[in-house]
Amino acid sequence: MDNIAGTKSSLGWAVNISVVFLVVLWLIPTVGLLVSSFRDRDQITATGWWLSPFAVEQNFQARISAEEAVRDGDYFVIQGNIFSGGENEVIRFGGTRSAPTAFAPGETADLRRDRSLTVQANGDFIYKNPNEITRDPSVYYSSATPPSFSLDNYRTILFSNNMDVAFINTFTVTIPATIIPILIAAFAAYALAWMDFKGRGFLIAMVVGLLVVPLQLALVPLLQFHNQVGIGQSFLGIWMAHTGFGLPLAIYLLRNYMVGLPRDIIESAKVDGATDFQVFTKIVLPLSFPALASFAIFQFLWVWNDLLVAKVFLPSNSESWVMTVKIADDLLGSRGGDWGILAGAAFISIAVPLIVFFTMQRYLVRGLLAGSVK
Known part of the structure; x- marks a missing residue:
């Protein structure tokens, strides 16, 4: 009697599951594309769209002004804070572009030519150089940026x-x-x-x-x-x-x-x-x-x-x-x-x-x- 027209098939559940699976299969990339359309390029590169509601860890470069260097004993020292404004936190830092996250906050990084760099979690830093500082040195660090959504892409x-x-x-x-x-x-x-x-x-x-x-x-x-x-x-x-x-x-x-x-x-x-x-x-x-x-x-x-x-x-x-x-x-x-x-x-x-x-x-x-x- 299962083949009589108008009777309900016992495999209806399989059809329903298949339809739901196909809908989800097409919906997931569409939702991902929609979310990505509101994110900036750096955050898209750093994390997938499914992590968009969470903070994104990104690498940054901060320039230190050589004009702020002062003589302290045998070293020229620059002190300050790498964050230009607002509250943020340093997760890792480094003194070279090739190793931007080699050190943890609070550690002292020994750089080439007897230089050293110390960066705290709140962004405070101390840069020491035995020679006179003529060019602005760079500090590389990683920090968690809050999720950002905008209409800039549109x-x-x-x-x-x-x-x-x-x-x-x-x-x-x-x-x-x-x-x-x-x-x-x-x-x-x-x-x-x-x-x-x-x-x-x-x-x-x-x-x-x-x-x-x-x-x-x-x-x-x-x-x-x-x-x-x-x-x-x-x-x-x-x-x-x-x-x-x-x-x-x-x-x-x-x-x-x-x-x-x-x-x-x-x-x-x-x-x-x-x-x-x-x-x-x-x-x-x-x-x-x-x-x-x-x-x-x-x-x-x-x-x-x-x-x-x-x-x-x-x-x-x-x-x-x-x-x-x-x-x-x-x-x-x-x-x-x-x-x-x-x-x-x-x-x-x-x-x-x-x-x-x-x-x-x-x-x-x-x-x-x-x-x-x-």
């Missing part, structure tokens, strides 16, 4: 040079690259689903075969073709590139949905004298809206987050950069891979796709299940 991204232009360019690329393949694929899907002509089965097989062809194989030949026809690296070129790469999935998805539409409606319309174009525009297209919305979500997310195609088919000047290229080549490139900038940029770049997804997600499952049942 300010850097939002108000950096030409980021507004990159945001507009992203819309300029994404909207046509989503609409054009939908229009072409809708006509092609209707023809493959409801029109009888020679070679239809071969064309369907070709569409399915193109789904597994990596787009990287076509980048260079397609760019050469674009240069030959005169569109080269331009917005028109990237629109056509995204259209070509997105058409196989669009045709496959829409064709499967249109095949599942009631045949009686279409045949009745043709009996009443409707042409194929009228059937397509007045009946099939409105009924196929869930599948159209489903593909629009996929295409929009893919084009919005694309980096490879944008770098190949757009001009290299900064006025034509989209957000992904701006972040990768400018923000990260000029800062040596700042993870805080990268994390903040990731959340800013997904804001618009999230709005699109949650607006149209009710059509996603209906479109994906298109043609699975009669």
